[in-house]
Amino acid sequence: MTISSAAAVGSLALLAPAIAAAAAAGPDQDHGLRGTAPYDVGLYTAYCPHRAPARHRAAAASTSEAGWPAKECLKMDKGRAGRSHTLVGLNGVHNWLLGGYGNDTIIGGNHGDVIWADYHPSGEPSSQTAVIRAGNGRNAIYANDTRNYVWTGTNARTVVHAHVSGISGVIHCQSPGIVVYLSRVSRRHFTLDGCKHISHYSVGY
Numbered sequence: 001m002t003i004s005s006a007a008a009v010g011s012l013a014l015l016a017p018a019i020a021a022a023a024a025a026g027p028d029q030d031h032g033l034r035g036t037a038p039y040d041v042g043l044y045t046a047y048c049p050h051r052a053p054a055r056h057r058a059a060a061a062s063t064s065e066a067g068w069p070a071k072e073c074l075k076m077d078k079g080r081a082g083r084s085h086t087l088v089g090l091n092g093v094h095n096w097l098l099g100g101y102g103n104d105t106i107i108g109g110n111h112g113d114v115i116w117a118d119y120h121p122s123g124e125p126s127s128q129t130a131v132i133r134a135g136n137g138r139n140a141i142y143a144n145d146t147r148n149y150v151w152t153g154t155n156a157r158t159v160v161h162a163h164v165s166g167i168s169g170v171i172h173c174q175s176p177g178i179v180v181y182l183s184r185v186s187r188r189h190f191t192l193d194g195c196k197h198i199s200h201y202s203v204g205y
Helices: 005-024 032-039 055-059
Strands: 044-046 073-076 084-088 095-098 103-107 114-116 129-133 140-142 147-151 159-162 168-172 179-182 190-193 197-199
Touching: 032 084, 159 168
Parallel strands: 073 095, 084 103, 095 114, 103 129, 114 140, 129 147, 140 159, 147 168, 159 179, 168 190, 179 197
Antiparallel strands: 044 073
16 A cells, blocks of 8 residues: 555654653653663663563662662763763662763652762763752762752652762752752852751761
């Protein structure tokens, strides 16, 4: 059967709202790596389930001795400076989402994650930016990129570390119970939105 170009254009026009709605809905975080595959290109991944994780597995997850959620899905930006990546956490597991030298956007899952704007101890470019949109589980967030824009999620037990020198940004505390760890130097370079609990003591993790 031959389909005319006019019919094809008409079909695409009918599908356009559905395509736009799917894009607006954001990444698929409910179906394992299959759901986030378009975003995982160029990233290192380990431990992550390829399909939707079993409910009981997520419910039984423990917390590590270091105060971090257990490592059930690891995604890392190991790329060179100048590259941009989006690291998308999976729902139903604890993600470790580690940004790198690129300008990264990091989207957390719903079960509590460890999120680093940049996992490298040094060497980041002076113009590097990280955007972190954490989920609503208990998160440990490290806003240690050159420039950081952080939305914490709503869990009151989330902590944000922005203690090192040479960084700046905006931290949006989406619960008044969230603790933000800042040095007296870094405090001058961050704008805090809704953050009621500020500490100058570094807990060491």
